[in-house]
Amino acid sequence: MAGTKRLTQHDIAKLAGVSQATVSLVLNGAPTALARIPQETRERVQHVIRTTGYVADPIARRMAKGLNRILGVFTYEPAFPSAQADFFTPFLLGIEEEAQAQNYDLLLLTGAGVGRERKIFADGNRLRIADGCLVLGREFDREELKRLVTGDYPFVAIGRREDAGGPVPYVGGDYANATRALVEKAWALGHEKLAYVGPSGSAESVIDRWRGFAEAITAGAELVLHLDEVGGAADETLDAIVASGATAVFFVELADAVRVEAVARARGLSVPDDFSAIVLGSHVRAERSHMQFTAFDIPREEMGRQATAMLVRRIEGDAPVEQILLTCEPVEGQTLANKRT
Amino acid sequence: MAGTKRLTQHDIAKLAGVSQATVSLVLNGAPTALARIPQETRERVQHVIRTTGYVADPIARRMAKGLNRILGVFTYEPAFPSAQADFFTPFLLGIEEEAQAQNYDLLLLTGAGVGRERKIFADGNRLRIADGCLVLGREFDREELKRLVTGDYPFVAIGRREDAGGPVPYVGGDYANATRALVEKAWALGHEKLAYVGPSGSAESVIDRWRGFAEAITAGAELVLHLDEVGGAADETLDAIVASGATAVFFVELADAVRVEAVARARGLSVPDDFSAIVLGSHVRAERSHMQFTAFDIPREEMGRQATAMLVRRIEGDAPVEQILLTCEPVEGQTLANKRT
DNA sequence: ATTAGCTGCTAATACGCATTAGCAGTCAAG
DNA sequence: CTTGACTGCTAATGCGTATTAGCAGCTAAT
Structure with a gap:
């Protein structure tokens, strides 16, 4: 060597x-x-x-010029390890595509530390190697976000984020409207008693779904059940649903929907004949489940692409803060029945 | 900003x-x-x-010290885009894991250029930003490889590589022995007329499989058919297999095996009753096929991990060239029949 | 014959850090 | 009271590039 x-x-x-x-x-x-x-x-x-x-030598170049055509990608959870792999991969796909088109390389901020929780500002802030960075993860550390917003380092969040000492530049999915559309569709098909399985607080993505749901429901339908905690025993969830008399159940998590449907089938109940099931989002490998749930599509690749493009704009053009919500198209599926016929 | x-x-x-x-x-x-x-x-x-x-500022630091705890990852094909996603992801998984453990960040070498083929030495050699790099891809550019070997830049290839102006440091899978083991198993089960579907040249991974096959076959079995070109019409492939009288068919590509099996079933033939099928390698999402083929497992994550560890060794310790072949364990499957009973 | 303007370059500096040589001061031993 | 060792720091330099100011030589115009 x-x-x-x-x-x-x-x-x-x-x-x-x-x-x-x-x-x-x-x-x-x-x-x-x-x-x-x-x-x-x-x-x-x-x-x-x-x-x-x-x-x-690019390093010396950067030293002299101040830019090096590298985009940082920070994930609050490890990007690849199996459980998460399917969650991040589509984003990365779009990010890589757009980065390549714009002639930037990607720096995966990894080292943050084994076992310990990942922090953007943790170690020697390797972030600064990159000209700017994309931040992704289900939940953000609000303190860090604030620091990013207040600072002068270009970044773009993937997923909508509340103001944190100022507006956060982001590219997200319009979960609120997508959820509303599904609720209205259910209403149009005659569903009047609805159930909601999933939390209504904490992360923005969760809040948006609930907001879209809550706003749509004032139109006439009735919320007969709201199970806040997720991942509970599917058995009990099903009991609650049946007891509530709901005809359409909205699930925040596909996994919950899958488990509940399985239990229902085991008990001789049928989705959507006995009750409809709607999933608020799309999930990679959804195809594993033999049932195609009615849901909406999250355009993850496109989010990655647009976020990358936005970041480049900010780096190169000193562009103002932009906030983009991409439309999530409905997915027909087979789990929403028509009660009117 | x-x-x-x-x-x-x-x-x-x-x-x-x-x-x-x-x-x-x-x-x-x-x-x-x-x-x-x-x-x-x-x-x-x-x-x-x-x-x-x-x-x-890590850049200035690197400028002064010469190291910056960044590992480059160069892929000859885009790392994420759908078709490839499943191929690279497991490697990246292992790489990220080990990089994190060793406290390095990852730089995905991307920008090489839209449309044009990807070259390591293409642009401003952004490679040098990283302290060393991992190179992956099905086929390597031998000129580039030579330049890497001759140069003083630390790198490790994933997958075995022939000497290129000197030994190439790599972590690969031992396809030759894994293939041999499967051939011997088929022989032990009474298969004497074998067919081989897949090329025998070009990339090392392909050569190794063929070598393992060819060496094992001298033990007594007979090669009654060798279809070099892959991806041909499954119909014709099946015709050739049937005509050859082979009782066990070795496929380099899972896709070929899947297609041939489908056509066979359509014709009323059964695998493994009419002929056995062995796939020389494992493929992610193999589970999509309802048939579990007899094959061997490629430890992709482990390859990623070990390659990363080796690279760090080379960067930090100026270690000598190492070449590691990881054992590929056989996968039982349901497509290899016992002819002796 | 002076000036202005052009050509073909180079010297010098900045970028932010790591590192080494060494300076000024103190204190103890000889 | 000189010498040597030690303490607590700083000045200076180098890393490899980009960039700006400007120098020397020449030509053409005044």
């Missing part, structure tokens, strides 16, 4: 019989400056560069 | 009433040097650092 020293512009300069500054100018001088270097000299320098295979 | 200028050690120094050098020493001076700075001064500096939230 210890071997040939890395070539520098100085070496090239000596070989070409010019100064280091000239080499730098030949490589990437402004047109006005380049105009003052005759073709002949330029070719001499280029030739040396080509034959030696010299490439500028 | 335009806002407070980034803090530097100089600012801290002024605030604490010391020199920049002292700040640097307090932050990360060698014990011997630290011993010469009294507790009181150290605390004063630390206090300023804490209250201002200063963090050292």
Whole structure:
């Protein structure tokens, strides 16, 4: 490994019989400056560069210029490990695509620490290696977010975020309207007694769903059951649903829907004949379940792409704070019955 | 975005009433040097650092020290886009895990260029930002590989690679022996006429499988059919298999096996009753196929982990070239029949 | 013949940090 | 009271590049 020293512009300069500054100018001088270097000299320098295979050290470049075409990606949970893999992958897909299109590389902020919880500002703030960063995760640390907002470091959140000492630039999914649309659809199909399985607080994504649900329900339908805690025994959840007389059940988590449906089937109940089930979101590998739930689609790749584009805008153009919510199209599915027929 | 200028050690120094050098020493001076700075001064500096939230610029750090705890990950194909996603993800999973354990961040080398083929040495060699890099992909550019081997930049390939101007450090899967084991198992179960569907050349991974197969077959079995081209019409492949009288067919690609089996079933033939099918490798989402093929397992995550560990060894310790082949355990499956009973 | 303007370059500096040599002061031993 | 060792720091330098100011030589215009 210890071997040939890395070539520098100085070496090239000596070989070409010019100064280091000239080499730098030949490589990437402004047109006005380049105009003052005759073709002949330029070719001499280029030739040396080509034959030696010299490439500028990006670190030094960044040192001098202040930018290095790297985007940081910070995830509050490890990006790949199995459980999460399906959650982050679609985002990363879009991010990588757009980063490539914009000619940026990606720095996955990983090291934050084994076992300990991940913090953006934890260690030597390796973040600053990147020109800006994307932040993703189900729940954000509000203190850190505040610090980001107040600071002068370009970043974009994936997923809507409440103001934190100022507006947060983000690209999110419009869960509220998507949820509302599903509620209204259920109402249109004759469902008047509704149940909601999932929390209504904490993370923005959860709040938005509940808000969309709550706003739509004032239109006439009735909320006959709201189970806040998730992941509880599917048995009990089903009991509660049956007891409530709900005809349509809205699940925040696909997993809950899957378990409840399984238990229902085991008891001889049928979805959607005995009650309809609607899932508020799409989940990768949903196809594993043999049942196609009525739901809405979260355009994760597109969110990644747009967030990346927004970040680049902020880095390069000093653009103002933007907040984008992407439409989540409904997914037909087979679990929402028509009560009117 | 335009806002407070980034803090530097100089600012801290002024605030604490010391020199920049002292700040640097307090932050990360060698014990011997630290011993010469009294507790009181150290605390004063630390206090300023804490209250201002200063963090050292990693770029400048790297500039001065030469290392920055970043590992590059170069993929010859885009890492996430759907088709490839399942191929790279398991590797990345292992890589991220180990990188985190070793406290390194990951730089995904992306930007190489839209549309054009990806080259390690393409652009401004952004590679050098990282302290070393992992290279993955089905097929490598041999010229580039040679340049890497000859150069003094630490790297590790994932997957076995032939010498390229010198031995290539890698962590791969032992496909040859895994293949041999499956052939011998088939032989032990009474299969004497074998078919091989898949290429025998080009990429190392393909060569190894064929080598393992060819070596095992000398033991007595007979190769009655070798279809080199893959992805051909499954119909014709099946015709050839049937005509050859082979009792066990080895597939390099799972996809081929799946298609052939489907066509066979459509014709009223059964795997493994009419002929056995063995797949030389494991594939993510293999579970999608309802048939569990007899195969061997490729420990992709472990490969990622070990490659990362090896790379860190090379970066930090100037370790010699290592070449590791991980054992690929056989997967029982239901497609290899016993002919002896 | 002076000036103005152009050409073809180079010297010098900044970027933020790590590191080394060494300075000024104190204190104890000889 | 000189020497040496030790303490508590700082000045200076280098890392490899980008960038700006400007120098020397020449030509053409006044």
